[in-house]
Amino acid sequence: MGVWDAWIGREEVRTDRVDAGLVSRWLATFDRDAPSDGNVPQGLHWCLCLPDAATAKLGPDGHPLRDDSIESFLPPVPLPRRMWASSKVAFLQPLHIDAVVTRTSRILSISEKSGNSGQLVFVDVAHETSTENGLAVREVQSIVYREAVGLETPLSPPVESACSFDANGWDGQRVVVPNEPLLFRFSALTFNSHRIHYDLPYARDEERYRGLVVHGPLTASLLLDLARRALGDNALASFAFRGLSPAICGEALHLVMRGSGNDIEMAAFAGDGRQIMAASAQGHI
Numbered sequence: 001m002g003v004w005d006a007w008i009g010r011e012e013v014r015t016d017r018v019d020a021g022l023v024s025r026w027l028a029t030f031d032r033d034a035p036s037d038g039n040v041p042q043g044l045h046w047c048l049c050l051p052d053a054a055t056a057k058l059g060p061d062g063h064p065l066r067d068d069s070i071e072s073f074l075p076p077v078p079l080p081r082r083m084w085a086s087s088k089v090a091f092l093q094p095l096h097i098d099a100v101v102t103r104t105s106r107i108l109s110i111s112e113k114s115g116n117s118g119q120l121v122f123v124d125v126a127h128e129t130s131t132e133n134g135l136a137v138r139e140v141q142s143i144v145y146r147e148a149v150g151l152e153t154p155l156s157p158p159v160e161s162a163c164s165f166d167a168n169g170w171d172g173q174r175v176v177v178p179n180e181p182l183l184f185r186f187s188a189l190t191f192n193s194h195r196i197h198y199d200l201p202y203a204r205d206e207e208r209y210r211g212l213v214v215h216g217p218l219t220a221s222l223l224l225d226l227a228r229r230a231l232g233d234n235a236l237a238s239f240a241f242r243g244l245s246p247a248i249c250g251e252a253l254h255l256v257m258r259g260s261g262n263d264i265e266m267a268a269f270a271g272d273g274r275q276i277m278a279a280s281a282q283g284h285i
Helices: 020-029 180-189 200-205 216-231
Strands: 011-017 081-091 100-115 118-131 134-146 172-176 236-243 253-260 263-270 275-283
Touching (some): 172 216, 180 216, 216 236
Antiparallel strands (some): 011 100, 081 134, 118 134, 172 253, 236 275, 253 263
16 A cells, blocks of 8 residues: 555545636736636636635745645645646636636545656646536646755756747747736735745745746646637637746746647747747637
8 A cells, every 4th residue: 555545536625706806807917808708718717716724824935834634635745845747627618707616626646756856746636627507627737746955956947048949830929028927916816825936035045946936827827828819719628738847037938839620739938949838739629
């Protein structure tokens, strides 16, 4: 029996409501108009049914303190750094304003690996978001736990080289420079108090990032917005992304896509061509 077997299959249920104010704040954050179909933009489900730990119960990194009890939903992984590594999302039907939402989360798997940065633990969590009309969003989220780093660890990512990103071969491109207000607003929308997104001394000295880190789901949301600009509102049936390298606040983010129908490829690159995120999508038939 594995050390984490007791957590496999464990479930958590949260409820929320799609508030008109939340939708307005999402639209304002991404400088966009409301969807023409009258529904909620794809990706806004990441702002619903969120953990709401009291401020007194946050850890030194800003995340909720690890729950070491046998009743905890997430396993008490004894590694201090936690990141959202990837997601696979199926958009089954649009959400709408004033909908009452229920999200059922279930631990699918827990695996230990070793990488260049040391020990890693991956936790896959299945989320099903439903309304009175049935299942709306199905997602499998992969969370990675990592070892602490010391002051001798080089800052990540490396300083941008003299190379430049080449968009040849991509059908569409948009360049965005994420700034501090954008990171602040996204942290507020998602109730995310991880300090790497707003506390530069902490991000640099404790987690050894070269600057403030752009949230992975923020980059993913910008890719969803790129698809929206090309294909129209709520046009995707599925979307998957995987973070490859940190995006840094104040540095250009090249968002690109190509393909159509059931074979859409998207990605995010730094200005020097370093790939930050890989993504894929399928459109509604």
